[in-house]
Amino acid sequence: MEDLKMGEQFWRVLAALLTVVLMALSPPAMAQIPGLSRSIPSLPPLGGDGMPPLADTDRYVRGIVDEALQAPRRLTRLARRSDRRLDVDPNGWPVVAREIVVIDLGTRARATILAAGYVIVREERLEALGITSTVLAPPRRMSLDEAMEMLEQMNVEASISYNHIHAPAGAIAGSPYGGLAPAGVMPVRPRLGLIDSGVDPSHPALAGSPIAQRGFAGPPRMGAHGLAVASLMVGQSGSFRGGAPGEALLVADIYGGQSTGGASTTLARALDWLVSEGVPVVNISLVGPRNALVERAIARAQALGVTIVAAVGNDGPAAAPLYPASYPAVIGVTAVTGRNSVLPEAARGPQVDFSAPGADMAAAAQAGGWTTVRGTSFAAPIVAGMLTRTTRATLARDALDLGLPGPDPVYGVGLVGSASRTEPRSVGARGRLRLQ
Incomplete structure (x- = not known):
């Protein structure tokens, strides 16, 4: 024995x-x-x-x-539904078809790449972040994976990556998108930024907050996910309260209702805009794989003093880390139920910094209504809102320790934002919005 x-x-x-x-x-x-x-x-x-x-x-x-x-199956399905506008990388993550992103491409590398048959599709200068991204198309009759492999073998002195899609994927009650979202005017300096879908600023929960928005995948369109997240950041209506009620909010819509929405290049442009507008705290309740452009953009934003808050994702405790929550210094947030237990589907690991309410609660829905939400997407905006009114150190000090004593990979330093959990019945919430 x-x-x-x-x-x-x-x-x-x-x-x-x-x-x-x-x-x-x-x-x-x-x-x-x-x-x-x-x-x-x-x-x-x-x-x-x-x-x-x-x-x-x-x-x-x-x-x-x-x-x-491997990419979660729910994300892999995005490519199959995209009418060939999306492809997948070798691990199954959805990417924009026939697009390769190169960061800060030098003159010599540019000449080498063009001589090999690659075509420059577009070039974007992110002034606030000090980054230039060049989008290439593969040479004729060469697949995206083959083109990536050849670039890697060429050893060009630049970072290269797929143009990955970041998605708040999942089941949703009703249509995920509404009509065009009004841009609005920001009369004060905004203290919060949101990278997501567009929102409906006329919703009762948002009526007291100055909101302006801009589209980065076409004109901004109102989306169910962005609206719910925004309400949990700055909303206030009756018994409902977000993390920073009434705070000014800038919204960057990186979807626009498009199948290629949520691309890495689009996310980076959105972050560049928010940084240029002086936003100190940005919430990103989206998930994707590690991506060189997004990682560089977030690092530059952080170096300029911007706090990035992100949802850790809902692919289970054994899932590999999801991004941007797992990038260095990003504040990763998990979600707990009405009984203060972690969601079984929530990710776990060193990327978890805080816990916040993310289930058994209400959030704003389209047409002025309310819905019941579940997911780490809805915990992150509460923490982002709170960080406009207190420091991370103070938030950590006042957190309710859950799970093992001290910081742990399930609850982080503990639970914050309990006051932002609104009982669905108290606002007449109907349906359920279950996303990232």
């Missing part, structure tokens, strides 16, 4: 070591999800009937790594 236990321990240690080695030797994997070693799903018991032969161990552990890198 002792021999069997020792054998099981040997296989567990060997599998763990192989995981670390494979990750160290796999640049594509590490480039896609940094810190994956902190979030690899637990290995099943190895030994007895469950113990793989030595020759199969490498394949077994690689399977674990590959599975962790």
Whole structure:
């Protein structure tokens, strides 16, 4: 019996070591999800009937790594519904078809790339962030993946990436988009920014907040997700209160109702606009894979003093990290139920900084109504709103410690924003909006 236990321990240690080695030797994997070693799903018991032969161990552990890198199925479905406007990267994440993004492309690299048959589709200068992004189309008769691989082999002195889609995907009651959203005028300096869909500023929850918005994927369109998130940031109506009731809000619509909405280039442009307008706190209740352009844009914004708050996502406790919540220094927020227990579907890991209400509560819905929401999308805006009126240190000090004593990967430093949970029946909420 002792021999069997020792054998099981040997296989567990060997599998763990192989995981670390494979990750160290796999640049594509590490480039896609940094810190994956902190979030690899637990290995099943190895030994007895469950113990793989030595020759199969490498394949077994690689399977674990590959599975962790895969895009959630709900995001993969976006590409199938896009009428070929979207493609997928090698891990199944949706990307804009036939677009490669190069950051700060130099003169010599530009000449090399053009000589190889790549075509410049557009070039954008993000003045506030000090970044130039160049969008390339692959050479004729070359797939997007082949074009990416060839660029990597060319070793151009520039960062390259797919134009990934960031999505608040999921089931929604009714249509996700309404009509065109009015741009509005901002009479005061805004203290909060939102990157999402457009919102309806005439909703009773938002009537007391100065709101202006701009579209980055066409004219801004009112969206159910953005409206719910905005109400939890700055809303106030009767018993309903967001994280910063009545605060001025700038909204960047990166969807516009388009299938290619939520692209990395669009998100970066939206963040550049918010930084140029002097917004100190920005909420992003969206998820996607690691992307070089978005990571660079967020790092530049942070260097300029902007606080970025993001939802950690709803793909389960064993899921690989989602972004932008997992980028360095971004404040990642998870969600709890009305009983202050973490949502079973919420992500876990070192990216979780705070917990906030995200289920069993009401938020604004289209046509002046209310809906019941569930997801980390709806916890993040509460924290973002609160950070306009207090510091992160004070918020952490006053947080209600949940789970294990002290900061932990499930609840972060603890629960904040309980006052922003509104009982759905108290406002006559109907339906359910369940997104990221």
